[in-house]
Amino acid sequence: MFEHFFFFLLGHGIYQVEPAWIKYVLCHRPLIVIVGLRIILRSVVRVSLYYVGLTISSSPLTVHDRLNLDEPGLVQALQAGDERVFAAVMDWYSGSLLRLALSYVPSRAVAEEVVQETWMGVFEGIHRFESRSSFKTWLFRILTNRAKTRGIRESRYEPFGLSASSTDADEGPSLEDSLFVAEGSGEGHWIDPPQAWEPDTPERVLLSKECRAAIEQAIESLPATQRQVMTLRDIEGVSSEEVCNILEISETNQRVLLHRARTKVRRELAPYVQGDKR
Amino acid sequence: MDTNLKSKLMKYMVGNFTCREIARLVTDYLDGSLTLGERVRFQLHLGLCFACRNYLRQMKYTIATLRQLPPEPVPPHVKEELLKRFRTWKQRPSQSSGKPETD
Ligand SMILES: [Zn+2]
Numbered sequence: 001m002f003e004h005f006f007f008f009l010l011g012h013g014i015y016q017v018e019p020a021w022i023k024y025v026l027c028h029r030p031l032i033v034i035v036g037l038r039i040i041l042r043s044v045v046r047v048s049l050y051y052v053g054l055t056i057s058s059s060p061l062t063v064h065d066r067l068n069l070d071e072p073g074l075v076q077a078l079q080a081g082d083e084r085v086f087a088a089v090m091d092w093y094s095g096s097l098l099r100l101a102l103s104y105v106p107s108r109a110v111a112e113e114v115v116q117e118t119w120m121g122v123f124e125g126i127h128r129f130e131s132r133s134s135f136k137t138w139l140f141r142i143l144t145n146r147a148k149t150r151g152i153r154e155s156r157y158e159p160f161g162l163s164a165s166s167t168d169a170d171e172g173p174s175l176e177d178s179l180f181v182a183e184g185s186g187e188g189h190w191i192d193p194p195q196a197w198e199p200d201t202p203e204r205v206l207l208s209k210e211c212r213a214a215i216e217q218a219i220e221s222l223p224a225t226q227r228q229v230m231t232l233r234d235i236e237g238v239s240s241e242e243v244c245n246i247l248e249i250s251e252t253n254q255r256v257l258l259h260r261a262r263t264k265v266r267r268e269l270a271p272y273v274q275g276d277k278r
Numbered sequence: 279m280d281t282n283l284k285s286k287l288m289k290y291m292v293g294n295f296t297c298r299e300i301a302r303l304v305t306d307y308l309d310g311s312l313t314l315g316e317r318v319r320f321q322l323h324l325g326l327c328f329a330c331r332n333y334l335r336q337m338k339y340t341i342a343t344l345r346q347l348p349p350e351p352v353p354p355h356v357k358e359e360l361l362k363r364f365r366t367w368k369q370r371p372s373q374s375s376g377k378p379e380t381d
Contacts, residue, residue: 035325039318081368090360095349102350112356119360123367180298185282188296193329197336202343215343234344240309251311259305266340273339 063092075135078126090119093136096236097143103227104147106154114150118143133245140232140246176263197273211272218268222261229254230261295323300330304337 064074067088077085094115101111101118121142129138181189206212219227228247232238233254238246244254295303300323306312307320324331 031325032322035321039321083364083368086364087361090364091357094352094357094360098350098352112353115352116356116360116363120363120367123364176298176301179301180296188298190297190329194332194336196332197339202339202346205343206346212347215347230344234341235347237345255305255309255311259302262305262337262340263301265344266336269340269343270336 063089066092071134072131075126075129075131078122078135079129093139094119097139099235100140100143100228100231101147103224103231104144104151110150110154111147114143114147117146117150121146134242136238137242137245140238144228144246195274197270200273205269205273208272211269214268214272215265218265219261222264225249226257226261226264229257230265233258234262295319297323297327297330300324300327301333304334307334308337308341 064070067074067077067085069077069085074085074089078089097115097118098111101114102108105111105114118139122139125142129135133141179191181187181191206215219230222230225247229243229249232243232246233240240251240254243249244251247254249257300320303312303316303320307317312320324334
């Protein structure tokens with residue numbers, strides 16, 4: 001029955017081709033079945049979960065877990081000026097804030113000052129915080145505002161609104177083109193097909209100092225907006241909706257920037273995780 | 279098998295997604311922003327193409343690695359300074375000055 005389906009797909013031409021065609025289809029049939037089953041199974045699971053009212057979540061530990069507070073509880077404690085909560089929240093987020101600040105200002109010292117200014121902004125503003133966004137989004141928004149102002153004040157900084165987006169656009173839409181056959185019969189195919197990476201966990205790979213330095217270097221050399229999107233989405237695990245909100249960019253733009261950043265970091269990571277094949 | 283033949287067959291089977299397009303759409307795929315048709319064609323291509331399956335895995339691996347990067351170390355003097363500023367702010371009777379931060 002399955003064979004008939006594919007003969008139908010391939011049309012009448014099937015009888016004129018070499019057996020290799022048919023062999024190819026037949027030997028890949030299990031894969032096609034698996035893919036089909038996967039699609040069906042996933043939609044079944046998703047639909048049933050929707051009806052049960054569950055969402056799949058495997059979120060890592062948050063500051064809420066650590067303090068054993070939900071979001072309104074956290075905001076209330078902050079508004080009440082609870083020192084224990086403030087200390088924990090500042091401890092939790094300062095590293096992340098610093099990472100993002102570094103993409104706006106030229107030096108670490110200035111970035112540290114921006115982080116301090118951000119927390120001052122939190123002290124001043126927490127009473128007016130109305131939970132229209134999450135605390136985290138609000139916090140990062142204060143940081144980006146302060147960092148932008150600060151970045152413009154620093155002479156080495158070029159205003160991001162103009163220069164960064166134009167350099168991003170200059171890269172063109174086809175970042176990956178060099179990886180593929182440009183013309184001829186194999187057009188659009190891999191010149192050098194990706195190999196399986198060694199099955200070491202990311203944690204173990206990051207233990208290598210060289211590798212970590214290479215990744216950090218790759219992130220640092222990204223255009224500022226790409227670096228900001230990647231920092232928030234991939235390193236801090238902020239949702240795409242929140243990232244658009246924090247950086248004030250469109251969803252599409254955000255995805256393009258993220259894609260470019262990921263493509264470049266993947267390329268830099270490759271030598272450290274490739275097996276002995278090359 | 280002859281690669282030319284293979285690529286012809288793949289074109290036929292998988293609609294018009296080439297490996298290059300798969301590489302270009304991989305972030306959209308992971309974000310779940312492809313249309314149903316594109317998604318099916320994407321997965322069909324993956325089912326037939328080892329190279330693109332490896333590429334997708336590599337992308338996922340890259341993201342997982344980025345997620346594991348430790349936070350930037352905050353120097354102790356900055357932390358102390360923050361706590362000091364917090365205490366000063368808390369002792370101040372009026373807290374309504376300063377630029378308002380809207381959410
Ligand atoms: Zn492919």
